Amino acid sequence: MAEYSRPNTLGRALSHPTLIETNDVSPPNVQLHPRRRRKPSSCSSVENLDRVSTPSPENESRVLVINTGGTIGMTLRDTGYAPKANALVESLRKLPILHDELYARQTYLYEYYKLENTLVLPPSKLNKRIIYTILEYSPLLDSSNMTTDDWGRIGKDIEKNYENFDGFVILHGTDTMAYTASALSFMCEHLGKPIVLTGSQVPIYELRNDGRDNLLGALLIAGQFVIPEVCLYFYNKLYRGNRVTKVDASSFNAFTSPNLPPLATAEVDFKINWDTVWRANTTAKFQVRTELNRNVGLLRLFPGITASTVRAFLQPPMQGVVLETYGSGNAPDNRPDLLEELSKATNSGVIIVNCTQCLRGTVSASYATGRVLMDAGLLAGGDMTPEASLSKLSYVLAKKELTLDAQKKMMAQNLRGEMSADLEGAKLCLSDSRFIQVIAKSLSVSCKEELEAIRDALTPSLTCAAAKIGDTEALVALKEMGSDLRLGDFDGRTPLHVAACEGHLRLVQYLLNQGASVHAKDRYGDTPLCNAVRFRHKDVVRLLRKTGAHFSREQLEEAGSELCSLAASGDKEGLDIWRIAGADLTRPGYDGKTAIEVAQAAGNKDVVEVLNSYMNSKTMNGAAIEFTAKPALL
């Protein structure tokens, strides 16, 4: 087989392995996916070249791999495992599953990118070619050595190269990977492309290792799926970066996401859990906020902790603290000394977030021992991991343009899917609802306004449908998603109208408790009371009346004819409903006759009796309504 000689650029680059010192790895004067020069005809006789699928920009994607260090690229020295500089690219080049040399040469990859550190994967099952460029940091770090400055550097490099790549992979040590993933998730605002952190427990240079699989999986995800999140890929699972924590120092299965299922799993095929994938709902441009506040810390409660330890920890310049509490967010409520230190700190403007020491679950205010912390001014951290809470604090506190109150509010918001539960009574927004998202997705809706328009159009239909079948639970769920249960549909019919028609007493009670209006009128001018009367739901009528429902003047005037018709047909029950609803049974109909007169004329004795006793009780109660007819005698 005839060998292509490497272009000169490559030859030069190879002698300078740390060529990318500027961190700008985009090829000069090259746009994303331009049509590349095809192999010259003189090469057509080259053995095997015909086997290679014709390269085309359409089935290629580009991934930038930022190698920050970690075990994946370490070798064993006298001092123990330490990162080895300038070794990874050459070693990957020799691994056929991670680099297709033939394709690279045939497509002039090296010449085209003018970068010696650009490699290409063999075609994927989806027939994609992932071309990846490795940007190696110097020095490479064990992740224990990383600081917020390193997070900033990664963020800046992504920002600089954002438009030239379809996705990003960050090679990183596992020890602090959860912190970096969390921090990047907040720093990357309006992210529209995948950023996947990965690494390994065993160096890629060793015979048995997890580095190859992890890198391959991360590349395939970053290059093939538009998951606009900072993720972490490890041991065949893709997690949301701000949900993970390292749980095992020696297993390949080193990470877990205790409160959120994986975003994807790599089995025979990649299975993406699109319902869980975060949607930014924004049309704003991607940017990275590298400013982080370093005056933050994690404090873990333990039995017998002294007030002086807490006091020392909360001293200036401390501005934000994650307090790792017991169980569902509890602390001793018999320790006024401790609580006083916490109160003093929050009063002086330190933001303290209450997170649980437990791996799984959320903080809540179920115990007295938890409530005392709320009283001391702590914010509930929901089900955030301590890693996510800390980096969120660092990110939020760096926003100097915000007031302290606004910063606290931001801490309580779900910014990047880092928390599932609502905080401090704030409810999830319906735009977070999977149902709405699925509909939005199928309609290709991406911007916030459109999503809100869909939400507003669907909400009344959903709530009315739930009211129709008496599904209180569905209404509770819709309410929790932010639905306004008072809203009417296209006919102005509210869930209360519908529930009143159907006679769902419990549901009517629930809706009234939620602030549903008894005065809402549909397009026909009917209130829930009219509906309940029409469909003869006595209990509902009583309840609505108790809540202040009443007929309008016009409705009362028109009621006379209806009452006469009921009297004519001997419908005692119908008349009784109108009575309960507050109608004046003495009101004459269109011809001036009253119900009792009509009943007398029709010989409906029972009805006359009922109406007589009604009129007597009215007289005795001193009702304000004037009688227009005298008690009749049969």
Ligand SMILES: NC(=O)C[C@H](N)C(=O)O
């Ligand atoms: N597995 C690893 O990557 C551990 C290593 N100490 C690091 O965090 O860099």
